[in-house]
Amino acid sequence: MSSQSTHVAFLIGTITIVSLMRPDCTAVKEDEKGFKLCVTSRRGMKDLSHQNLTNVPSNLPNETQYLDISHNSIRRLNGAQFSGLSQLCFLKVTHCGLQEISPSVFSHTPALKVLNVSYNDLAIIPDISLKQLKILDLANNLYNSYRIPASFQNLMNLDVLSLGSTAALSVNYNDFDPLSNVSLNHLLLGAGIRWQKYDSGALAKFKSLQKISLFASFCRDFGMFESLLVDLNVTRTTSLRFISLFPDNCTVTGNPFKNLRTMPFIQNLTIENVWINSSFMEVFLKNVWLSSLYDLSFVNITYNEDTPDGFQFHTINHTINLCSITFNVVNHYQYRYPTINMSFEAVSNLTYLKFSGTGMNILPCKAISALPSLETLDLSDNLLLDSGFWWFQCSYASAFPELKKLSLSKNRFRSLSFISEKTHQMKTLESLDLSFNSINLDGDCSWPAHLTELSLGNNNLGNRVFQYLSSNFERIDLSKTGITAITQADLSQFPKLTHLQLSSNSIQVIPGDITAPALISLYIDQNAITSVSRDVLAGLPRLQTLKAGNNPFVCSCDSYWFVTVFNKSLLLDWPLDYTCSTPPSLAGLSLSEYKTSELSCETWLQVAVALPVMIVISAAIGLVFYKCDGVWYAKMLWVWIRVKRRGKKRSNMLKNESFSYHAFVSYSHQDSDWVDSQLVPSLEGSGFSLCVHERDFVPGDWIIDNIINCVESSYKTLFVLSKHFVQSEWCKYELFFAQHRAISVQQDSLVFILLEHIPVDSLPKKFLRLRSLLRQQTYLEWPEDERKQRVFWASLKSMLHMADTSMVLKDVALAISDTLPLVTDQV
Numbered sequence: 001m002s003s004q005s006t007h008v009a010f011l012i013g014t015i016t017i018v019s020l021m022r023p024d025c026t027a028v029k030e031d032e033k034g035f036k037l038c039v040t041s042r043r044g045m046k047d048l049s050h051q052n053l054t055n056v057p058s059n060l061p062n063e064t065q066y067l068d069i070s071h072n073s074i075r076r077l078n079g080a081q082f083s084g085l086s087q088l089c090f091l092k093v094t095h096c097g098l099q100e101i102s103p104s105v106f107s108h109t110p111a112l113k114v115l116n117v118s119y120n121d122l123a124i125i126p127d128i129s130l131k132q133l134k135i136l137d138l139a140n141n142l143y144n145s146y147r148i149p150a151s152f153q154n155l156m157n158l159d160v161l162s163l164g165s166t167a168a169l170s171v172n173y174n175d176f177d178p179l180s181n182v183s184l185n186h187l188l189l190g191a192g193i194r195w196q197k198y199d200s201g202a203l204a205k206f207k208s209l210q211k212i213s214l215f216a217s218f219c220r221d222f223g224m225f226e227s228l229l230v231d232l233n234v235t236r237t238t239s240l241r242f243i244s245l246f247p248d249n250c251t252v253t254g255n256p257f258k259n260l261r262t263m264p265f266i267q268n269l270t271i272e273n274v275w276i277n278s279s280f281m282e283v284f285l286k287n288v289w290l291s292s293l294y295d296l297s298f299v300n301i302t303y304n305e306d307t308p309d310g311f312q313f314h315t316i317n318h319t320i321n322l323c324s325i326t327f328n329v330v331n332h333y334q335y336r337y338p339t340i341n342m343s344f345e346a347v348s349n350l351t352y353l354k355f356s357g358t359g360m361n362i363l364p365c366k367a368i369s370a371l372p373s374l375e376t377l378d379l380s381d382n383l384l385l386d387s388g389f390w391w392f393q394c395s396y397a398s399a400f401p402e403l404k405k406l407s408l409s410k411n412r413f414r415s416l417s418f419i420s421e422k423t424h425q426m427k428t429l430e431s432l433d434l435s436f437n438s439i440n441l442d443g444d445c446s447w448p449a450h451l452t453e454l455s456l457g458n459n460n461l462g463n464r465v466f467q468y469l470s471s472n473f474e475r476i477d478l479s480k481t482g483i484t485a486i487t488q489a490d491l492s493q494f495p496k497l498t499h500l501q502l503s504s505n506s507i508q509v510i511p512g513d514i515t516a517p518a519l520i521s522l523y524i525d526q527n528a529i530t531s532v533s534r535d536v537l538a539g540l541p542r543l544q545t546l547k548a549g550n551n552p553f554v555c556s557c558d559s560y561w562f563v564t565v566f567n568k569s570l571l572l573d574w575p576l577d578y579t580c581s582t583p584p585s586l587a588g589l590s591l592s593e594y595k596t597s598e599l600s601c602e603t604w605l606q607v608a609v610a611l612p613v614m615i616v617i618s619a620a621i622g623l624v625f626y627k628c629d630g631v632w633y634a635k636m637l638w639v640w641i642r643v644k645r646r647g648k649k650r651s652n653m654l655k656n657e658s659f660s661y662h663a664f665v666s667y668s669h670q671d672s673d674w675v676d677s678q679l680v681p682s683l684e685g686s687g688f689s690l691c692v693h694e695r696d697f698v699p700g701d702w703i704i705d706n707i708i709n710c711v712e713s714s715y716k717t718l719f720v721l722s723k724h725f726v727q728s729e730w731c732k733y734e735l736f737f738a739q740h741r742a743i744s745v746q747q748d749s750l751v752f753i754l755l756e757h758i759p760v761d762s763l764p765k766k767f768l769r770l771r772s773l774l775r776q777q778t779y780l781e782w783p784e785d786e787r788k789q790r791v792f793w794a795s796l797k798s799m800l801h802m803a804d805t806s807m808v809l810k811d812v813a814l815a816i817s818d819t820l821p822l823v824t825d826q827v
């Protein structure tokens with residue numbers, strides 16, 4: 001076994017200075033625990049922190065869901081200040097010098113889920129009984145004991161409880177009794193100081209406790225700490241986090257973690273903010289190796305080699321459960337590379353290794369082949385260069401044989417072509433994170449087919465980047481890469497693409513012709529996009545998540561479809577991150593509150609609404625038209641137009657022919673009254689000569705002969721039609737037309753006057769001729785109205801006029817225009 005022991009020199013640079021970037025304020029608020037539980041609209045958010053307030057403002061809107069009055073000078077909270085805030089869900093009053101909270105506050109705020117009153121001067125833990133409360137932070141106050149008030153037994157939904165006071169130096173056996181029936185998920189306990197007393201069994205009162213974060217220091221006498229571990233074994237706690245477990249001036253001796261070996265429920269252990277000497281590390285890790293732990297993390301530790309040979313760790317004959325190790329920020333006390341002499345046998349089952357914030361600039365050659373099971377390697381936030389990760393002296397023959405995910409984020413990598421070539425060495429690599437580097441597009445890239453996920457976020461790459469990627473990629477992160485436009489051609493290169501992140505670029509438009517049949521998730525937040533159109537989504541049939549917030553949305557019809565129709569459950573950041581940017585009158589309005597009417601935006605709807613309206617209007621006009629005999633006038637106008645048309649054609653013909661009569665008038669004897677009293681006087685009075693049926697027939701001639709004579713010597717034949725005429729007289733003419741086909745062809749010479757309304761279809765079928773004539777021919781209907789009769793006569797006369805037709809037409813026009821004012825008067 002010892003022959004397999006190897007000496008590895010981790011070449012690690014100087015102590016890194018971790019710069020903490022502060023994102024903007026609202027982002028900080030949204031990251032707060034419980035924010036998402038509570039806030040559904042920006043209007044419900046009131047941030048009144050740092051306002052020099054001495055009291056809770058009384059004019060808070062009753063829709064307030066989130067209230068932050070931290071960093072003020074508010075000594076006490078009382079019920080009256082909160083009356084009306086029935087929707088308050090998130091209350092944060094930290095750094096206010098708060099001394100007292102009246103229990104009546106909570107009778108006004110039944111919906112409260114998150115209460116943060118940490119960093120105050122509360123001298124006792126206040127009475128709180130809120131059924132909905134999920135997160136309660138009472139840390140960093142001045143109460144002198146952890147004795148929980150009995151009212152806490154009502155906090156049935158409490159999930160996270162944070163307790164801590166620099167004045168509370170002991171934990172007593174009965175302190176947590178009221179919480180014994182509350183199934184707390186996470187307890188944060190302590191104020192970072194050493195306890196004087198811990199009554200064994202106190203924490204064991206919790207029926208179950210998933211996770212504990214202990215902010216308490218122990219030194220030399222670790223009995224208290226050990227009994228605390230025994231209690232956490234009783235609560236079956238799976239996750240332990242110890243912050244500042246040893247004071248800086250403490251030299252740790254002994255084996256405080258030996259209980260770990262017999263705690264079967266422990267899975268995760270995090271050691272945070274402490275100095276760790278190599279001598280302690282050796283003892284500590286032995287416990288870990290012998291425990292059931294599978295996840296071990298060191299966060300912000302200062303590592304000091306106090307053993308002359310560095311860290312020595314030898315093989316243990318034991319199955320090791322540990323499969324995940326994290327080092328997140330390691331400060332090196334010595335200004336030199338640490339020496340580590342350990343068997344990689346011990347870590348041969350490791351699947352996850354994170355070595356971040358350690359100042360590493362060269363990857364040790366041994367590590368490349370010594371972690372046969374490693375699936376995830378996270379070397380983010382170090383000082384690695386292209387040549388530091390792929391050190392020229394190392395062999396990459398069997399580099400990370402099982403590695404699937406590699407993060408090289410936040411380093412100093414440069415050449416994308418070099419990296420793409422080197423990834424072929426890692427035969428199982430699927431995911432590579434190169435975000436936050438200084439990547440250049442310096443030449444053609446050849447990516448291995450097994451690599452399907454690449455992150456290039458936060459590198460300055462520009463629109464060309466798509467040409468340097470592989471068609472095998474399924475997940476691509478190009479957040480903040482300086483992209484200003486994307487095209488369908490860019491995307492069509494990636495037929496398997498399922499996840500695409502384009503956040504924080506300067507894209508203005510997602511083209512409507514975009515198609516990505518496999519795309520499941522798309523991030524286009526924080527760009528310059530003004531609307532998300534239906535066309536875009538139509539090209540993404542499998543889309544399940546979309547992030548499109550923090551864009552300058554236009555609140556107009558362009559956004560109508562998105563606001564009203566689009567399924568918001570697809571959106572990760574709805575509704576908080578969606579606000580109107582233009583028009584200026586709506587700037588700042590939440591898109592979810594932007595109301596536009598469907599009518600003003602949907603074309604089909606406009607048509608659908610316009611059509612009935614048009615129909616109603618037309619019907620109204622039609623009705624008026626009908627009421628005022630518009631139909632009749634229209635018919636007359638039609639007659640007039642046809643007369644005018646024909647008049648021209650026939651005028652030449654007429655000049656060459658001579659007729660004895662202007663018209664032959666045929667009528668039934670029943671209608672003779674009208675003919676004698678109206679027709680004949682009117683026409684003959686105007687100088688027309690008429691051959692009137694029977695009156696002018698030559699006696700003794702056969703009636704048909706008489707008809708023929710009259711028809712042939714008349715310019716027009718005038719039929720006075722009534723039902724009676726049709727029944728009694730028309731049969732003669734059917735016969736006549738049958739015999740004189742030649743005459744009948746000149747249908748223009750026939751004029752029909754309808755004395756009563758005769759529907760064509762009501763005519764006997766045998767009168768084929770009449771039916772067709774009435775269908776083709778314009779006819780004049782005799783009106784009852786006197787004004788209309790003037791038009792009637794004018795029209796009739798115009799038809800009979802042979803010589804100067806235009807004169808007559810003028811008469812008709814005049815007659816019609818005379819009557820028009822009367823018509824409009826009636827309307």
Ligand SMILES: *[C@@H]1O[C@H](CO)[C@@H](O)[C@H](O)[C@H]1NC(C)=O
Pocket residue numbers: 032033094116117118119135136137160162
């Ligand atoms: C309460 O507020 C303090 C100060 O901002 C913060 O550090 C702490 O994380 C908050 N507690 C919870 C549970 O969010």
Ligand SMILES: *[C@@H]1O[C@H](CO)[C@@H](O)[C@H](O)[C@H]1NC(C)=O
Pocket residue numbers: 050051052
């Ligand atoms: C609060 O008071 C301090 C000094 O009294 C002043 O400098 C600061 O501007 C005030 N802040 C606000 C928000 O009024």
Ligand SMILES: *[C@@H]1O[C@H](CO)[C@@H](O)[C@H](O)[C@H]1NC(C)=O
Pocket residue numbers: 062063086
């Ligand atoms: C909030 O107050 C308004 C009037 O100021 C009232 O119309 C509304 O009903 C109140 N809402 C609730 C939930 O109390």
Ligand SMILES: *[C@@H]1O[C@H](CO)[C@@H](O)[C@H](O)[C@H]1NC(C)=O
Pocket residue numbers: 153177178179180181
């Ligand atoms: C917890 O529940 C048990 C039985 O369900 C009950 O006897 C006990 O009083 C409860 N304890 C508290 C603190 O509510």
Ligand SMILES: *[C@@H]1O[C@H](CO)[C@@H](O)[C@H](O)[C@H]1NC(C)=O
Pocket residue numbers: 229230233234259260262263264
């Ligand atoms: C933890 O509990 C188990 C039984 O659940 C027991 O076997 C073991 O000895 C306990 N360990 C400690 C340190 O109390």
Ligand SMILES: *[C@@H]1O[C@H](CO)[C@@H](O)[C@H](O)[C@H]1NC(C)=O
Pocket residue numbers: 219247249250251
């Ligand atoms: C460590 O320092 C604290 C004060 O900072 C002191 O009270 C304590 O006695 C010191 N402990 C040791 C072991 O020196």
Ligand SMILES: *[C@@H]1O[C@H](CO)[C@@H](O)[C@H](O)[C@H]1NC(C)=O
Pocket residue numbers: 246248249250251252253275276277280304305306
């Ligand atoms: C680490 O060792 C140094 C001596 O090299 C000692 O002074 C220091 O207290 C030790 N720290 C811890 C946390 O054990």
Ligand SMILES: *[C@@H]1O[C@H](CO)[C@@H](O)[C@H](O)[C@H]1NC(C)=O
Pocket residue numbers: 211239267268294295324
């Ligand atoms: C415990 O570790 C596992 C594996 O690393 C991780 O997935 C899980 O989130 C951790 N649980 C807690 C409570 O930290």
Ligand SMILES: *[C@@H]1O[C@H](CO)[C@@H](O)[C@H](O)[C@H]1NC(C)=O
Pocket residue numbers: 272273274275300301302
């Ligand atoms: C890191 O740990 C040290 C104590 O070892 C502490 O003073 C410091 O504040 C911690 N830094 C952070 C960022 O938590």
Ligand SMILES: *[C@@H]1O[C@H](CO)[C@@H](O)[C@H](O)[C@H]1NC(C)=O
Pocket residue numbers: 317318
């Ligand atoms: C490991 O322990 C087992 C029994 O627990 C024993 O049979 C075996 O010989 C040991 N192997 C070594 C290398 O010590």
Ligand SMILES: *[C@@H]1O[C@H](CO)[C@@H](O)[C@H](O)[C@H]1NC(C)=O
Pocket residue numbers: 318319320321345346347348349
């Ligand atoms: C690794 O896991 C296998 C099976 O899961 C086990 O047999 C072997 O002992 C483990 N290796 C170590 C060093 O624990």
Ligand SMILES: *[C@@H]1O[C@H](CO)[C@@H](O)[C@H](O)[C@H]1NC(C)=O
Pocket residue numbers: 002005006007309312313314341342
């Ligand atoms: C590493 O440890 C082995 C024993 O496991 C020992 O033989 C060897 O000398 C050590 N190497 C160094 C450089 O300390």
